[in-house]
């Protein structure tokens with residue numbers, strides 16, 4: 001039984017991690033911060049003001065000896081292996097590990113590194129952007145969707161009465177794949193080196209819609225229930241976005257960092273192959289993203 005006042009840690013205090021840490025801090029539930037780079041505090045810029053979350057950001061897992069009730073993990077999917085020492089230090093049998101990440105494969109991703117505890121995936125809906133001074137600019141209303149499991153109540157309680165709203169989906173698979181479609185098509189922004197404004201082009205919209213329809217076929221084969229108009233709805237969302245709105249994978253590309261190409265785009269190609277679905281657009285997009293991320297050259 002987890003206490004009414006759960007101990008909370010957050011691994012990966014970047015764009016999403018800082019937002020959730022600030023939401024918790026505002027209501028007096030400041031998490032223990034665990035990162036790769038040392039900071040004495042975190043700063044979130046939101047609504048014309050700044051929220052400072054006191055640190056320090058710990059960088060050595062050996063300094064922690066007691067398991068936490070709830071661990072939010074907001075490292076990139078490419079960084080989970082490197083963050084494994086944090087999982088070992090923070091997790092006991094009753095720990096809930098809430099993955100604040102894109103993708104649909106969190107159970108498989110965390111399994112090799114988690115001998116104890118329960119993984120709870122989430123869908124992260126809001127855009128947040130890391131600034132050169134390491135502060136984070138929150139560019140939307142923070143919102144998560146969680147699956148309905150026995151672990152969900154721990155996260156609901158922790159984030160209750162915070163600026164981060166949480167809803168629970170009966171059919172989480174469908175919600176997670178819908179978000180995956182949005183993330184997959186955002187990969188085109190990396191290949192063009194452009195932000196959301198590029199979707200104003202009719203040729204890009206046509207390509208994006210064709211890619212989204214391919215992803216939709218795979219999502220349905222994976223058990224998602226998504227209507228035929230989902231590709232159009234996702235494109236309408238991009239058309240409504242501020243033209244300068246980026247995406248986290250574009251930020252990584254521009255910073256020369258490894259890309260989440262496999263969890264956001266490769267997954268469609270891999271699942272398509274499993275189901276015998278042709279994925280001609282993925283077959284072009286995925287190797288280009290992989291090469292941009294990992295080289296060689």
Ligand SMILES: NC(=O)C1=CN([C@@H]2O[C@H](COP(=O)(O)OP(=O)(O)OC[C@H]3O[C@@H](n4cnc5c(N)ncnc54)[C@H](OP(=O)(O)O)[C@@H]3O)[C@@H](O)[C@H]2O)C=CC1
Pocket residue numbers: 011012013014015016017034035036037074075076077079082083084086100101102124125126127128129130247248260
């Ligand atoms: N940004 C966004 O708008 C959105 C992002 N997402 C998803 O959320 C997830 C997190 O993305 P985002 O917040 O943008 O990523 P960031 O790169 O901004 O943050 C990742 C954080 O993890 C830290 N980190 C890296 N390696 C380790 C490690 N070994 N141990 C501890 N901490 C580590 C980084 O440290 P350092 O400071 O040293 O780099 C950084 O603080 C991704 O899956 C992304 O796709 C989902 C929706 C929106």
Ligand SMILES: CC(C)(CO)C(=O)C(=O)O
Pocket residue numbers: 102124125126127128182183186246247248249
């Ligand atoms: C901004 C958002 C929510 C949609 O592309 C995102 O998931 C990301 O940047 O990774």
